[in-house]
Amino acid sequence: MSLRTVRGGLLALLLPMTACVSGPDYHLPASAVAASPRAARAFVSGQEASFSHDAxxxxxxxxxGDPQLDAYVREALAANTDLRAADANLRRASATVLEYRARGAVQAEVDASGTLTHAGGYTQASAPQSYALGLHLSYALDLAGGIRRGIEAANANAEAVAAARDQVRVVVAAAVTRAYLQVCTSNHTLTATQQVLAIQHATLEATRRLAAGGRGTNFDVSRAGAAVNRSAAGIPHLLAERQAALFELAALMGRLPADYPRAAEACPQPPELEQALPVGDGWQLLQRRPDIRAAERSLAAATAMIGAETAGLYPQITLGASSGVAGTPAHLLSADGFGASIGPVLSWHWPNRRVAKARIAAASANADTTLASFDGVVLQALRQTETALSACTQELERERSLAQARGDAARAAGQAQQLYRFGRIDFLDVLSAQAALADAESALATSRAQRIDRQMDLFLSLGGGWTASSPAEGVAR
Known part of the structure; x- marks a missing residue:
């Protein structure tokens, strides 16, 4: 076989490679859950009148509409320790992208050496000395596109890390809002409990006066005192809950516990939404949630890695150039001491390509695993949102019923006191009415706190709270 035939065959193999990049180009698989039109529909549980379909x-x-809450969230997004760690992870991922891009640039290497000849184990004073200084340049042609696929994978991984950082922002914003509203809710519940306690104290004093005047018994006094103590026992728990929420708020804002925001401590009651809660639809959710975007970008990176491994099936050609000087000090700068070379270097793992094929199979399996994880994230997001919508709807209904029950209990307690003063009922009925009022206040306060918690769950599942840059590529439209 002539040299011309070998050279022609090599060029016939390499020329097609210059026009393509190895491995599959990424696009969202048609089988992905996010590509299904059903995933983009309106939420099944979002038909309550308190919800709107606006994004x-x-x-x-x-x-x-609470400026104080807005200020706390801003501070937390600037100082939260989890966000600082997420920012550092993003910087590391960006550095990896730069590393992969550098592999496609010209590589330079400088080396220098010096030797001193020894004779008979001893250094001779007149022994010859020689030195060498060289510069080597190399550039990978990347005909199969392995480096380009590596850069593509690194970029997608960096975008996944950026989405993970955005997810931390979502969690931090929701946690700050939840902690602040917990403080306000505890204060509101504390006020309601103290109002019931004031009524029970007044009943206790009236009972003592009636007993002193012969119209009541010590048994009535004891029962009234027990009711007072039972209600008073709930106050320390509310104070502890409020303080725990304040400490949580401080930690989220990057503060020491002793530096918790004092202004939040005086919040009288939780603020209410000024409009119907906007929930959007499935398509908007798929575009908005950072964890979905992170999973989709991870799938893009895994797909690119198939191409990076596929490039190992083809020859790798590197253009190299070297120049330098070498010799004794007397001849170092002479023409005899100078040398240079230039030419391509070809490496090819052939015919033993089993290693490359095994790596391609592993990369393909990893892409399948990542697709399954992506589908799982989408299903989880839709499930969380539907569950949060349903729970929020039911808690709203429960709170409405408990508010009516609390109003009925308050009227009954007032009526019982009047009837008792006129001798129409006995003292046990008064205590029962006041106990029912205390229970109704407690149940309403608990429901209000749970309704706020359900709202936080819903906002968290909707995935807002980060500054949008670009939606997840290819997600269902």
């Missing part, structure tokens, strides 16, 4: 704003906590 939720990015800064959803501003729907509460």
């Amino acid at each position: 939720p704003p990015d800064r959803w906590w501003q729907l509460y």
